[in-house]
Amino acid sequence: MKPNISIIVSTYNSPEWLEKVIWGFSAQTYTAFELIIADDGSTTDTSELIKNLLQQVFFPIKHVWHEDNGFQKTIILNKAVLETSTDYIIMTDGDCIPRKDFVETHEKLRKPNVFLSGGYHKLSMDLSKLITKEDIISGNCFNVDWLVTNGMKKSFKNNKLSAFGIKSSFLNFITPTTPSWNGHNSSAWKKDILSVNGFDERMEYGGEDRELGERLVNKGIKGKQIRYSTTCVHLDHARGYVNEKALAVNKQIRENTKNTKSIWTEYGIKKGTR
Numbered sequence: 001m002k003p004n005i006s007i008i009v010s011t012y013n014s015p016e017w018l019e020k021v022i023w024g025f026s027a028q029t030y031t032a033f034e035l036i037i038a039d040d041g042s043t044t045d046t047s048e049l050i051k052n053l054l055q056q057v058f059f060p061i062k063h064v065w066h067e068d069n070g071f072q073k074t075i076i077l078n079k080a081v082l083e084t085s086t087d088y089i090i091m092t093d094g095d096c097i098p099r100k101d102f103v104e105t106h107e108k109l110r111k112p113n114v115f116l117s118g119g120y121h122k123l124s125m126d127l128s129k130l131i132t133k134e135d136i137i138s139g140n141c142f143n144v145d146w147l148v149t150n151g152m153k154k155s156f157k158n159n160k161l162s163a164f165g166i167k168s169s170f171l172n173f174i175t176p177t178t179p180s181w182n183g184h185n186s187s188a189w190k191k192d193i194l195s196v197n198g199f200d201e202r203m204e205y206g207g208e209d210r211e212l213g214e215r216l217v218n219k220g221i222k223g224k225q226i227r228y229s230t231t232c233v234h235l236d237h238a239r240g241y242v243n244e245k246a247l248a249v250n251k252q253i254r255e256n257t258k259n260t261k262s263i264w265t266e267y268g269i270k271k272g273t274r
Helices: 017-025 043-053 074-082 102-109 123-129 131-137 144-148 156-162 167-173 192-197 208-218 244-260
Strands: 004-013 033-037 061-065 087-095 095-096 114-116 186-189 222-225 231-233
Touching: 004 017, 004 102, 017 033, 017 043, 017 095, 017 102, 017 131, 033 043, 033 074, 043 061, 061 074, 087 095, 087 102, 087 123, 087 192, 114 208, 144 156, 156 222, 186 192, 186 208, 192 208, 208 244, 222 244
Parallel strands: 004 033, 004 087, 033 061, 114 222
Antiparallel strands: 087 186, 095 231, 114 186
């Protein structure tokens, strides 16, 4: 079946987590998609994993890689966008296992001039390591009872995993969270991403995803909240890439985007003005 959705998964030297994510996509109810791995300079462990899994999954995988030169997620994501072969793009991260209805929900809810803003549910390191391929295929890792039995605390946030139908629509409606472009779970038409020139490649970690969404909104592309309609479980990890200097730069770029109502970055897929 020819893909009509492209899924971009960002990763960096986390093959154990990436494998679990890929198994998550192998259990999807909607299957007409391609997977693009946006790899920010991982070692050969990741490329070997992808070669091995290519023989075991039903969907095509493209591995888009560049040399490790620090945190350059925005650059590799822009490269990955250009490698997609369909007109609709879902973006997520290589530490987020998608629930079986992840792709189906994005496909059903997509509309012209709209981007979708999904959610995630954070897990502890112990739970992250405990989850097996079988738990992913069976759906155990999205089952609140199973997760609580294995150490997860009871919380209102667990509704991200258990809400469906009318309940999920109601929770999306009442949530105070404004829809934003979330790197772990968002989607849009490729033409809309290209119309704002993709990600600003000056930005390192800290709001780089949201800045893209802010330019989409400035362009007239409305964000739709679906955090309780489609979700993924977020596997725990260290965050050694947090950089205070970069955070300050990112904040300034986002403030400029807001104040000038910018719809285009000169530091995106195309360099310079339009």
